[in-house]
Amino acid sequence: MTDSSINTAKTQLRGAYSESIHFVGRIWTGLAILILITIPAAFCIYYQVIPDGGAIAQGLLSVAVIYLPIGAIEAITFGPILGGGASYLAFITGNLTNLKIPCAINALEQAHVESGSEEADILSTLSVAASSLTTNIIIILGVLLLIPLTPILQSPVLAPAFANVIPALFGALGYMFISRNWKLAVLPLIFIIVLFILLPVSIASSISGGLIPVTVLITIAGARFLYKKKLV
Amino acid sequence: MDFSSIANSTFMYLLGAVVALFITILSIFFMLRAWRAGVRKGIDPALMKRVIRSSVVFTIVPSVAILLGLITMAGGLGVPLPWMRLSVIGSVQYELIAADSAARAAGLPELLLRHMTPEVFASIAIVMTVCILAGPIFNIFFLKGYLGRVQNMQQKDNTWGKLVVASMFMGMICTFLGNPIITIRQDPGAGWIAMLVMATAAAVYAVCDYLVQKRKQKWLDGFTLPISMIIGMTVAGFIG
Structure with missing residues (x-):
């Protein structure tokens, strides 16, 4: 087989996988939205409740x-990080920044695969699927064992530990990431630190969740500058 | 009738079970599809198994934190609704804010079951549902075209394409690294603990990384992140 025919075969395989994953991803996302809407609708019908329109x-x-x-x-920011299959799955199963995205990043890191390739798409999907199943099982067990588990999880020792999952996750x-490419981190870190020190605390607190795309744009702008100057 | 018995009724638990079943089938479906695509592409099955194993291990600690969020929400909404909302699309941070805002809009002083009426509960469920739909709707209509454009950019200039994706990672991580500053300003004790947890987790990760890369302790590979998180959180447990 010639190089060109091998490349054509690879492109066809990639095309077929990408096409099918978008097709099924859209169907499953549509089904998830339907189920989501059904929950309040079923409650209203079963208990004959008319919701408060004003509220x-x-x-x-x-x-x-x-x-x-x-x-x-979030979909625009995280889509290229997760790839096609994992994006559909992660946006249906939720808990993106606190679980699914770090999980996929960790999986790619362990596999030494870079985001953007088809191999990365496949491994991200495996990672997010395994993560979703695990969370599902833990929450089901938690719901079944809620009464004995509540005092343990809210104990004086464990409660502060679980209140700090996000700092522990993002510290690691x-x-x-910073040890691998510290130059990229300088500008967004300065931006975030200055912003969070100078802004009134109530405003900083309320916008922090929505600030990710702004920081991403600033990081990309800094990366462009470093790239043009051949510093990265 | 006490509203708690409605929010925690068999009917609501049945709805929760349907949602959990949907998520299980969905995850298995995507996993099998990705596995088959991986085999066709020639990815080593041992690597795919390692990715699945490390993802399961990694997920345990954050999932217990999500469970803790469910317990927190149960006081205001019962168990089944938070269970469903945390299983499909939702996240602890979003659900609490959405439920609290909807409850206040309905005139409740606090998000507590004893203040709740069926009408307000239905309104809260609708608000929580509608406001979370933007991401999935974007994916249905735009994800394919958007990812195609990103891929074209990567093909045109591979180095720059990789830098853009790396910048997306970095932007997200740097935003979260700044969050303890806000906590320090609101509650210095909790904020400094969060900062210490972050620094500990980073230091433990650095040590584990050194052991894996330089000392060839390959058994640690895959456990580095969970180990760093657990040791960081343990510090909070002792100090907090």
Whole structure:
């Protein structure tokens, strides 16, 4: 087989996998949205409840204004990190920044595979699927054992430990990434530290979750500068 | 009728079971599909097994934290609704904020079951549902085209393409690295503990990384992140 025919075969294989994963991903995402909508609808029908329209409108006004754009921006930011299959799966099963994305990053790191390749797409999907199943099992067990587990998980020793899962996770991930490419981290770290020190604390606290895309754009701008100067 | 018995009714638990079953089937479906694609592409099955194993190990600690979030939410919404919301699309941080905002919009002083009525509960469930849909809807209509464009950019200039994706990782991580600063300003004790946890986890990761890379302790590979997190969190357990 010639090099060109091998390349053509590879492209066809990649195309077939990508096409099919987007097709099934869309179907499963549609099903998930349907199930999601069914939950409040089923509650209303079963208990013959008419929801409070005013409360819904006010709630949507205060929450949707922030979270609808954040949801779309998260999809734009995390899509290239996760790849096709893992994106559909992670956006259906949730817990993105606190679990699925670090899990996929860790999996690719262990496999020494870079994001963006088809191999990375496949391994990310395996990682997110394994993670979703594990969380599902742990939550089911937790729901079944809720009464005996509650005092243990809320004990004075374990409660502070579990309150610090996110700092522990990002401390370790921070070392993993910054040690590999510290130049990329300088600009976003300065930006975040200055912003969080100077902003009034109530504003800093309320915008911190939605700040990821801004920091990403600043990091990309810094990376572009370093790239043009041949410093990375 | 006490609303707690409605929020924790058999009917609500049945809905939760349907959602859990859906997530199980979905995850197995994607796993099998990725596995077969990996085999066709010639990826070593041992590598794929290692990825699955390390992902399972990694997930345990954050999942217990999610369970703790469920327990926190159960006081306001019962067990089944938070169970469903934390299983499909949701996350602890988002759900608490959305539920609390919807409850306040409905005139409740606090998100507690004793204040709840079926009408308000239904309204909260609807608000929590609608506001989380942007990401999945984006994926249905735009993900394919968007990823295609990113891939084209990577093919045109591979080094720059890789830098863009690395910058996305770095931007996300740096945002989270700054969060303890806000906590220090709100509650110095908790903030400094978070900072110490972060530094400990980073230091433990550095030691594990050294052992894997330089001392060839390959058995640690795959456990480095969970070990770093657990030791970091243990520090919080002792100090907090």
